[in-house]
Amino acid sequence: MARCTWLVLLGIAALLGCDGVIGSGGPGGDDPFSGPGGDVGAIGAQVMHRLNRTEYRNTVRDLLGTQLDPAASFPADDVSLGFDNIAQVLTLSPLQFELYEQAAEDLTLEALTTGIRDTIVFCDPNVASCRDDIFRELASRAWRRPTTDAEIARLQQLVDVALNEGEDVERGLELAIRGILLSPHFIYRPELDDDPLSTEPHLLNDYELASRLSYFLWSSMPDDALFDAAANGRLRDDAGLRAEVDRMLNDPKAQSLVDNFAGQWLRIRSLDDHVPDYATFPQWDESLRSSMSQETKLFFGDFLRGDVPMTELLLTDFTYLNDRLAAHYGLPFDLGPELQRVSLEPTDPRFGLLTLGSLLTVTSTPTRTSPVKRGVWILEQLLCSEPPPPPPGVEGLPQDGTSSGTLRDQLEQHRADPTCASCHNLMDPLGLGLEHYDAIGAYRTQDQGFPVDASGELVGGQTFADGREMAALIQEDARFDLCVVEKLFLYALGRPAGSSEHPFLEGIAQSFAQSGAELPELIKLIATSEPFRTRRGTLEESQ
């Protein structure tokens, strides 16, 4: 009973499976058009977005300049499609609400009793009109839109609660600010439709668009300049939007695209949770982990700044190393403890994204490489490709004890079974092309006494001799360009593109390729796209 036991032998059968379907609407899958509102209109439905942990943290930082980090004790946000900012799964439990309430109280106390106070309380709060100004200023920033007079008046009523108790205005301010910070307008990012039942797309208002932009680029609230651009209608045309994107990408807060977009797409964050086996890899330590993490962040930073086009992501002639990492990679650089940009030769065994230590490590098990995991990662994250569904019984219990030979031999045995081959012909060669890199990303020519053979053949018939040649094939794959667009779109909007939005993705991909494929341009193309600038209502409870 051969069946697809190798999957199981690799120990990842369940978590990866054959149908790691990512992205656009597979059959019975995640097409948002089959979700809220049904398959109507050319624009996908956008569900109201709760600030996730990162967004909350950054927002209170930018709103108040707090030294506190209440988000550190929030429950983890559920992840879908590889990202933690997918609006539909950002639910809110009573526990989370309780922690929001506590956070509002703690943040307010800090704001009123430290230097933060001067930035919020800029006039004499004993004067009612001054309090109006204080509330208007703070609430409009916290809620990321202008406030109404009625809203301000209602906040004054919270002051009255304290006054009626015989306490001072100070306590009243405290209550009002707590209210502002606990408000659903703060916790969520509401976007309104004139007619919530109409599926006809309409433009977002200026402030809603400003928020989409700032949470896309900064994982945080808009700054004064962005509010100003919104107030003056400068976000209504492409030129204005593009100018804002340029300005915002130059802000240090754009690092959030590295930490949160690349951090999840390229799995840099996963490195924090990954524990290689100490007995197998005694050289693994915190210094190596943080060096790898920094390498990938700095590497991606070059693309984010537009210094290097995305068409070179898989084949670069540079990376960032320090002494520790250079030694780990076996590269003869004399560097200090700080990571520096180094040039790579075509003969070096490092050549871009796929040879970054962080990625090679997190796609391994604690004790050894997993060509299947690596292959699946490439398929899902770089090619947005759906392998065919697995055959039934794929996780059957084998009766035949242990196997021997190289991973390659064992995988080949496994693929001899046609039912297994359907999936594994897609993923195994991609992973085996990286067998020169062990489970913590060090270069090797032998694996357990066997010489490493990293050659292979892709399903399309293209052959390669090693990882570098394989990377070139992936880089040229038409799916790669579109996949980058798809991933960034998913992150930008907090939802996957629906099938009827694919023309937008394809149009963006085409413009992107023609423009020279620099990442800032892709960000602008997405920010100025119709799905990003518009929204629509949903039919009531339709499926």
Add this chain to the structure above:
Amino acid sequence: MKGPKFSRRLLLGGAGAVVGLPLFESLIGDAAYADDSFPARLICYYVPNGMHMAAWTPSQTGSNYQLSPILQPLAPVQDQILVLGGLSNTPAQPDGPGDHAGGTSGFLTSAHANKSETQIQLGISMDQVIANQIGDATRIRSMQIGTDGGGNSGGCDSGYSCAYTRNISWASDTQPLSKTTNPGVVFNQIFDGTDPTASIEEQERRKLYKTSVLDYVQEQTQALEQKLGYYDRVKLDEYTTGVFELEQRLEKAGLVCGASEEPSDTGDIVEKVRIMNDLMVLALQCDATRVITFMLGNAGSNRSYAFLGANDGHHNYSHHQGNPANHAALQAIDTWEVEQLSYLLQRMNEVPEGTGTLLQHSQVFFSSEIEDGDAHRHRNLPVILAGSCHGAYNTGRHIDYEPNKSTNGPPIANLFLSMMAAMGVNQGSFGNSTGSLGQLG
């Protein structure tokens, strides 16, 4: 969180990060009886990746059974537990791969998860059915606790959202209840910010202020709701529930109950599980809540148990391929998990309540999302039911409900029906139940 708040401590002392229970005069002897003046309480205890069944299942059934190797740590409480075999959870069977997501989402729901990354659809969990009925009696309707947040480790399971792999408590078809993995948060939940140094007037005033702020945001919520479409209103409803539950809690008196200082998270899993076990005992003992769910790891956890000599990941080992070395590693991990359960039960047994103990007044359900980690079966689930819950169960036995392991035995939902009944919650049916489970009494 460490805000500029008053410190919440400590009517009884204790050292360091360890939460201690108040010491009573003596342990309770065997002659203790359940005391009906104390409420029934529930803990559901989840461990990932199934069990190494060959070393889990006792070879005899009935009351004179020998504990299996993995169950050995339960010897001190053997007379207070039931080992249940042969129960199945067929709704947990996923569509294609995804047994960890299917099994975990179905763990307490006996519902079938909609396979999707964005369209979350499942069913209410049994702990929440119970909390809906008895939760108002305590300040906290129910608590969700765990050890692993989940971070960002790529996909969760074969096209299923991580919502299905990281939550076992579900308030509704669409709302998973996220768990806290932070001991400090659990501690503060239990003690609820009650400041024993504040005067009655001051405490009343603080309550009024909290209520005023909650009223304010609730008004805003209602106004906002008018302008939203259906799906956004569903989202906002979660917020409204949060407001409502917190308002309810304010109506209830602050808790006076023994504790030591707020525990901290050292990052050490052994320490963390022990602290969480202590906190669960404390929460029940203080009657802060009567319903708790606990996840010792998320679905398909690949934690390395190097301290047990199991250096590779748990999930990797669980696909053991019949390899004896993998079996040995699994047995070490599974035994350790059962030790944690045993510690919890023994602590509960040390809490005297009238003529009985906390354990006698409680039921602790312990199981995993699948049976064998390699076969990924959703039948013959490894189940321990501990505590007699006021004599609802005749403990001290091993019951096998389906000796033929290739056949689906009775739905585990039947057990859930019986467990609900033991809590005084009588439901006609739950999940795929066909009736209450026999032989328990």
